[in-house]
Amino acid sequence: MTDSHALPLALFQLDVPPPEVVAQVGEQPAWFIAALNLQPDDYIIVRPHLGETLPNLDQISGAILSGSWAMVTDRPEWSERTAAWIRDAVGASLPLLGVCYGHQLMAHALGGEVGDNPHGWEGGLKTVTQNVHDDPWLAQLPATFPAWLSHRQSVLIPPPHAQVLAHSAQESCQIIRYTPQAISLQFHPEFTHAIACACQSDNRAQPAAMPGKDWPHELLQRFWQQTRAHAHQGR
Numbered sequence: 001m002t003d004s005h006a007l008p009l010a011l012f013q014l015d016v017p018p019p020e021v022v023a024q025v026g027e028q029p030a031w032f033i034a035a036l037n038l039q040p041d042d043y044i045i046v047r048p049h050l051g052e053t054l055p056n057l058d059q060i061s062g063a064i065l066s067g068s069w070a071m072v073t074d075r076p077e078w079s080e081r082t083a084a085w086i087r088d089a090v091g092a093s094l095p096l097l098g099v100c101y102g103h104q105l106m107a108h109a110l111g112g113e114v115g116d117n118p119h120g121w122e123g124g125l126k127t128v129t130q131n132v133h134d135d136p137w138l139a140q141l142p143a144t145f146p147a148w149l150s151h152r153q154s155v156l157i158p159p160p161h162a163q164v165l166a167h168s169a170q171e172s173c174q175i176i177r178y179t180p181q182a183i184s185l186q187f188h189p190e191f192t193h194a195i196a197c198a199c200q201s202d203n204r205a206q207p208a209a210m211p212g213k214d215w216p217h218e219l220l221q222r223f224w225q226q227t228r229a230h231a232h233q234g235r
Contacts, residue, residue: 006228007061008044012082014068014101015049017199024198028066031190035217036224048078054085062095062181062227065102067188071153072104072114083109090182095227097220098184100151106184107176113157119170123150123200124207128174128187130166137183137222138165138175145215147174147187148196148207154186181230183223189216 011029016022025031029045032038044060046052049070055063065086070076086109089096098106104114129144155173158164165175165183177183188196196207 006042007059009038009042009224009227010046010055010060010063011043012046012048012063012065012102014066014079014082014105015070017069021198025195028068028190031192031195032064032066032220035190035192035220048082049076051078054082057089057092057094060094061230062223063089063097064223065096065098065105065184067100067102067150070101072101072108073116073153079105086110090179093179093181095223095230096182096184097223099190100149100186100188103173103176103184103186104153104155106178106182107155107159107162107173110159110162110178112155112159112162114153115156116152117154117156117171121152122154122168122170124148125196125210126168126170126187128166128168130175132163132165135163135165135177137177137219137226141215141218146210147189147216148191148210149187150196150199151186185216185219187216189220191216 011032013028017027046055048054072079083105086106108114125146126149127144128147130138154171158173158176159178163177164173165177167174171186174186193209200206
């Protein structure tokens, strides 16, 4: 149920997908809106790549930073401006969730190193393995679970004091926690099979369907619930 007194969640759209992807499944905010069943009063969309002003920290309950077809290492102005905003948001204990590009951008903003994955492109449905078993956000998840991925760059070195919570065979930093309120994922918890297929390159096999429970989607739901609880508690 929507709470009219709650501050909105900021959905950061970090650049636009290729036209053929947009034609099939729309743009990144729509994926999160559908995955979380957000109502119009639940969120605002922020588009740094269009030069939009980034939200004041006291006007939102938290933020999700989306994936992108851009590269963090190119350091476009809109991306670096968002990185500075991330540092302020972490300092203010604002709940943050970075996804794919957003994951890499958070690590870059907070002192980590991002670059091309030495093992090459990682895509499709892959197995993610937890490194720890005492993180409250990951509680009740299995030790391994499938997740959709599509990325060429990675967090090569996490920021100082960050904790890497999970990995895959090809990617050492699948989940990173920076603070109690700030976390990021290399995989895509917002993806459906249709989105995963639309984002797949034409010259690669289409990804398999998610078998059984969609654990990444469960994590996304937990972040949203925790963000709403945090908003009611006040910062």
